[in-house]
Amino acid sequence: DVKVTQSSRYLVKRTGEKVFLECVQDMDHENMFWYRQDPGLGLRLIYFSYDVKMKEKGDIPEGYSVSREKKERFSLILESASTNQTSMYLCASSPNGPLGPNYGYTFGSGTRLTVV
Amino acid sequence: AQSVTQPDIHITVSEGASLELRCNYSYGATPYLFWYVQSPGQGLQLLLKYFSGDTLVQGIKGFEAEFKRSQSSFNLRKPSVHWSDAAEYFCAVETNAGKSTFGDGTTLTVKP
Numbered sequence: 471d472v473k474v475t476q477s478s479r480y481l482v483k484r485t486g487e488k489v490f491l492e493c494v495q496d497m498d499h500e501n502m503f504w505y506r507q508d509p510g511l512g513l514r515l516i517y518f519s520y521d522v523k524m525k526e527k528g529d530i531p532e533g534y535s536v537s538r539e540k541k542e543r544f545s546l547i548l549e550s551a552s553t554n555q556t557s558m559y560l561c562a563s564s565p566n567g568p569l570g571p572n573y574g575y576t577f578g579s580g581t582r583l584t585v586v
Numbered sequence: 587a588q589s590v591t592q593p594d595i596h597i598t599v600s601e602g603a604s605l606e607l608r609c610n611y612s613y614g615a616t617p618y619l620f621w622y623v624q625s626p627g628q629g630l631q632l633l634l635k636y637f638s639g640d641t642l643v644q645g646i647k648g649f650e651a652e653f654k655r656s657q658s659s660f661n662l663r664k665p666s667v668h669w670s671d672a673a674e675y676f677c678a679v680e681t682n683a684g685k686s687t688f689g690d691g692t693t694l695t696v697k698p
Contacts, residue, residue, distance in 0.1 A: 474629075501684050512690040513676070520684070528685075560629055564684060574620050575686065577629035 473497075476561050476578035483585050489548040491581050493561030500566060502544035503575065504528075504536065507558040519544055551585045558582050588613045588681045592689035599667050600697045607662040607692050609677030618680035619660040621651055624691075625673045633675075636660060647671070672696045 477492040495502065503518040505528075515528030517536040525536050533555060537545045544563075548555055559582075562575035589612045599605050611617055618637050622630040634645025641653040651662045660677060674693045678686040 503685075510690070513688040515685065518685060562630075566684060574632040574635045575622075575630070577622075577631070579629045580627070582627075 474561055474563055474576050474578040476559075476581050478581050479579065481581060481583045483548075483551050483583065485552060485585055487548075487551045487585075489551045489583065489585075491546040491548075491559055491561075491583070493544045493546070493578055494542050495544075495563040495576070496542065497563060497565070497576065498541065499563035499576075500541075501564045502538065503562045503564075504534075504544065504546045505560045505562065506530070507560055507580075513560065516546065548583075551583075553585050556583060556585045588679055588687045590677050590679050590687055590689035592675075592677055592692050594692045595690070596693045596695065598695040598697060601669050602666050605662075605664045605667045605671070605694070607675050607677075607694070609660045609662065609689060610658050611660060611677070611679045612658065613679050613681070617660075619651075619653060620678040620680070620686065621645065621649070621660075621662045622676045622678065622688075623647075623673045624676065630676060633662070667694075667696055669696045669698065 474495045483489050504516040505513045507513050514530050519525045519538045535547045558580050560580050561578040564575050591610045620635045621633040624630045633649050634643050636643050636653045644650050649664050674691045676691045677689040680686050
């Protein structure tokens with residue numbers, strides 16, 4: 471069964487810390503995405519990537535960066551965590567890259583991050 | 587800009603009753619449309635998708651959805667709801683180049 475694995479289900483970090491959220495997919499998908507999910511705000515796209523070394527800003531990239539050194543791994547980095555980054559973070563992947571249709575995302579189980 | 591509206595924030599149905607969750611989209615071209623389900627504390631799971639062809643699409647867990655271009659709608663239906671269907675449901679439209687825009691979700695409660 472295809473999978474997207476997020477390394478942590480729950481994280482508690484202190485304000486100002488640098489935080490790494492890891493996501494690995496085993497489906498050889500080109501596209502990978504990071505969303506955050508907050509009550510009343512739905513899913514908001516932070517960053518996405520169509521291929522190794524490539525990254526594009528989503529709707530709310532401020533305070534975040536990403537890294538995609540290998541096709542299967544897409545990391546989200548909070549450079550200096552703040553309390554307003556407390557959220558559920560969802561990683562997703564899909565095939566085909568920027569020239570093909572999105573056949574639907576496969577999501578990870580999410581990482582609930584609390585910044586204190 | 588592309589957008590997805592799910593008019594119902596919360597719906598309650600009795601077990602065994604039929605279900606319809608509404609979704610309206612705004613998109614200039616032919617849309618690719620999706621429904622996802624999210625159980626508490628979990629990621630989203632793809633229920634079904636529409637790309638072209640038959641406007642009634644079948645998905646997993648006994649769900650179906652109908653695409654109506656004239657109404658810009660893609661409503662999700664199930665003939666008989668089970669208690670395990672209680673979850674949050676998200677409609678999404680693919681925007682440019684493989685990205686999706688999601689609705690805010692509808693929470694389904696199932697009464698025994």
